[in-house]
Amino acid sequence: MAAERPPIFATLGLAVRSTPDPALRTIEDKLAAGASLSVEDGVALLRTRDLHSLGRLALNAKRAKSHDRVYYVLNRYINSTNVCYANCRFCSFAADEKKEPERIVRMAADAVLAKALETGKNFNQIHIVGGHDPRQLSLDYWLPLMRRLKEVVPHAQLSLFTAAELDYMARRHRMSYEDLLIRLRDAGLENINGGGAEVFSARFRRLVCPNKVDAAHWLEIHEIAHRVGIASNATMLYGTIETLEERAEHLVLLRESQRRSPGYNAFIPLAFHPDGNEMSHHGWTSGLDDIRMFATARLMLDNFDHIKAYWMIQGLAICQLALLFGADDMDGTHGSTDEELIYHSAGTRSGQHVDDREFRRLIEEVGFVPVRRNSTYQEFPADWAPKDEAQPERVLTSA
Ligand code: SF4
Structure with a gap:
């Protein structure tokens, strides 16, 4: 103990x-x-x-x-498509369906549903992100799929899309962000993932990711989402051409956004991974850089409740250490059959799945109390299971 x-x-x-x-x-x-x-x-x-x-x-x-809590979530993680033409220079995940058809992943809605249920229903979050795929990123695909997921696993919160995907979808449907977000909320969207933020600096975006949503629209989408009742997370991709000033400015912009429209739950520092992309020469981030990034985020983001050390990105060892440098969350187990593609395409040395007992062991070793959560940080007993998984259903607290 x-x-x-x-x-x-x-x-x-x-x-x-x-x-x-x-x-x-x-x-x-x-x-x-x-x-x-x-x-x-x-x-x-x-x-x-x-x-x-x-x-x-x-x-x-x-x-x-x-306090002494450190959070984790039992979740399913799915990359439903990797087709994308935004051509971000740091990306190893995106595939061009004409030039490299053998790399294409484009899951039919039935396949996404089947994947989510492959190992049972005892999870509290479904996390799905993908590329800007003209054949998948549409309301025709997503609204029926989201309703089916909420019917089959109503206890699992839908943590879907990034602001970059939402910007693409809004432009494609010629809808306002607010109208789009209300449609998605009504179909079950409870949380927006934090990706697509990269580094907010205009210089960085011009050089690295000129074809995706800009900083002002990224922030606007999250702020509107919060106002219509959808929570979200935020990220920063560090370890390429950004300056330390640009990193700090990014954190200040997030803090101001949270003040204008509260609703961000967690900030997740994402370390650049170098395999298979145009920015490989920047190499891996160092352990010291990772640790400074967690601590700086915790100290700058005084109106964010949670700083997440996502084991898939920095690895379990650094993430355990990050708990002593401001982090209070290790993210999700992922299902034992999940196949994360974004960081695995870029060379992550992390596996695909971490057993929740391992999370609890690592957290307790540091001297903290492991707490199971969902996307919006409602807390659950470690042995919680939905009713149709034949274990008692108990939720401890509400966020
Ligand atoms: S980072 Fe996202 S938007 Fe950019 S190329 Fe990769 S999948 Fe597309």
């Missing part, structure tokens, strides 16, 4: 007065006064060599938000 062992972080609540980095002392004073950090503060955090003090600050901020 974790409670019987002295927590690793028992001494980490100390102040950082002894830090050799004067910027951290200034930042600690600001945090103590309840002030939000500036872009300059964010750059100082991303640069600091005093990892111990950075960890103390970020862990204090994490504990103020989620």
